[in-house]
Amino acid sequence: MTRRSMLQAGAATAAGAYMGVGASLAHANKTFPSRAIKLVVAFPAGGPTDLTMRQLADNAAKVLGQPIVVENRPGAAGSLPAGQLQNTAADGYTIAQLPMSVMRLPFTTGLKWNPVEDLSYIINVTGYAFCMVASTQSGLKSWQDVVAWAKANPGKLTLGNTGTYTSPHVTSAIIAQQLGLDVVHVPYKGSSELMRATMAGEVMVAADTSAVIPYVDQGRMVALNVWTEKRLPTLPNIPTLIELGLPTTQYSPFGLVGPKGMPADVQTALHNAFKQAMEMESYQAMLQRFEMLPIYMNSADYKKFAAESSVKEKAVLAKLGPQA
Structure with a gap:
């Protein structure tokens, strides 16, 4: 069905x-x-x-x-x-x-x-359902871009989330650990605040729910990955973490x-x-x-x-x- x-x-x-x-x-x-x-x-x-x-x-x-x-x-x-x-x-x-x-x-x-x-x-x-997006101001176009930039600039990639110890925060930290990345986690009080901050360029990457999809559709953000087992129907071209070699899912x-x-x-x-x-x-x-x-x-x-x-x-x- x-x-x-x-x-x-x-x-x-x-x-x-x-x-x-x-x-x-x-x-x-x-x-x-x-x-x-x-x-x-x-x-x-x-x-x-x-x-x-x-x-x-x-x-x-x-x-x-x-x-x-x-x-x-x-x-x-x-x-x-x-x-x-x-x-x-x-x-x-x-x-x-x-x-x-x-x-x-x-x-x-x-x-x-x-x-x-x-x-x-x-x-x-x-x-x-969760995913990661990049600010259009960041210049990042794909998850591979994010990883490469973070490795070349340790401690400088800002990664926003919907609050300390929320699923976006913890899963982002797990991903960073798996890849050996040194990033700065930036907590916000919720999705609407995080989205405003991302579009304003306060953070380069955001981990949030699939509520970000309208912003991607409007060209205001770039989708990087999704955390479901299979690709989301509304983001059919965006890979899962599993496809990117990370043994992680989250809902x-x-x-x-x-x-x-x-x-x-x-x-x-x-x-x-x-x-x-x-x-x-x-x-x-x-x-x-x-x-x-x-x-x-x-x-x-x-x-x-x-x-x-x-x-x-x-x-x-x-x-x-x-x-x-």
């Missing part, structure tokens, strides 16, 4: 099921929700994460019958929303987006809470969590509403805009994936060492 047919199939499923699911949720949860819900997003307003999450929230609000208000809390490798939940009532009225980068933080910072055990996992909704699912101890019926109500919201055509179209695919996991599978990711990240960071 092609990527477009997957999106269209999801939208078609939603059209017939919307009213039935909404009615069953209202019947099963007579008291929840009785007021607005706050969804805290880990990246700045205007970027791909923010825009897709706002569409998802709008859709889920229609199912739940109450507004869902989005609040942006960027920075700290995406950990601020989930950190906020550590001091929030577990009543379902405050939930958060959880980037997988948070699974690294127990091993890189003095995080006082456990991302696996100290959250209620609601649903995983989507994930990022980063993310979803929604609540405070630890959330009542099971509230967690189920939120899960069912957001699952229905995922299937609506408006959300599918927003994902397609940013080359993001729906990646559904139920509550149990999502928590299991988070636990497995935590173990993997610990091993990767140990291998990477202080170069990150």
